[in-house]
Amino acid sequence: MSTSLTEQRPPSPPGGSPTPRRTTAHPPRSHTWAGARERLAAGGFMAPAVLLVTLFLLAPFVWTVYRSFFSDTRTAPFDWFDNYTLFASDPALSRSIQNTLMWVVGTVALPFVLGLAIACMTNASRLSRLARLCVVLPYALSGSAVAVVWNFMLTTDGAVNQVLNGVGLDSLAQGWLITWPGNTLVMILANAWQATGVAVILFLVGLQSIPPETLEAGALDGAGGWQQFRHIVLPQLRPVSIIVIGMSLVNGLKSFDLIWVLTQGGPGRATETLAVSMYNETFLELRPGAGAAIAVVLTVIVLAASWLYLRRQLDVKGG
Secondary structure (H helix, E strand, O other), X not given: OOOOOXXXXXXXXXXXXXXXXXXXXXXXXXXXXXXXXXXXXXXHHHHHHHHHHHHHHHHHHHHHHHHOXXXXXXXXXXXXXXXXXXXXXXXXXXXXXXXXXXXXXXXXXXXXXXXXXXXXXXXXXXXXXXXXXXXXXXXXXXXXXXXXXXXXXXXXXXXXXXXXXXXXXXXXXXXXXXXOOHHHHHHXXXXXXXXXXXXXXXXXXXXXXXXXXXXXXXXXXXXXXXXXXXXXXXXXXXXXXXXXXXXXXXXXXXXOHHHHHHOOOOOOOOOOOHHHHHHHHHHHOOOHHHXXXXXXXXXXXHHHHHHHHHHHHHHHHHO
């Protein structure tokens, strides 16, 4: 004879209360509705930003990728990867890649080294405020304004050559913006003159956040100035260093305004970077397909370099 489920329950222990039934706890309906409203509200606040990013970043990028597979004629037939083969066949683009690599190295190394050195020297100096102002002031200028200042200095009859002639160093005077690779190097110096300011600010913030007790403990252990800097200061400046190098890396890859105002990529196309070549091919040579291909390659390089660098730094930090 079958028995019911209630009859199969074990008897209650003697002298104790009966065993309570196990029930599944369900969240109150009001809490569920409140959570849904919060998600809807968050989505509503994020929707304008997502829409703007889609319209002004993702949609143009998708169109640029699409346009890079078409030729530059009026009918624009589909030509597969012909625009991308220009990187191997066009000498101007080959030189542009070389210049871009030089810009990346220069714009990463110089602001980092100069910014760290100036920040360390002015961190506890009496004249630190004046020194910081002199270094940070160029960062407040636009790239075009910096280019105008350096054009005044670097032209054949500019300030640099006049100073060299005045002190009897006529043999060193030259056309600084005429011959390659010297013209690219002096423009990298001009960019570093401007970009060092933000590196100084970031490193000063990092230095002032270092607890003094760590430096005092290192001094008590017999560590000298260089040892303290290497084993105490630099490791604690790692987060700031990641930001400085990351910003400099991206800025070096997309350098345009200073180059365009100083040389417009010349003489010829000797000082073009990929950003300048993209503008030149699209708007001056009227080759939108080639310009779109350069834009796609430059975007991929920027994203890949940033991702690889940040991933490496975060992996080291996590490890």
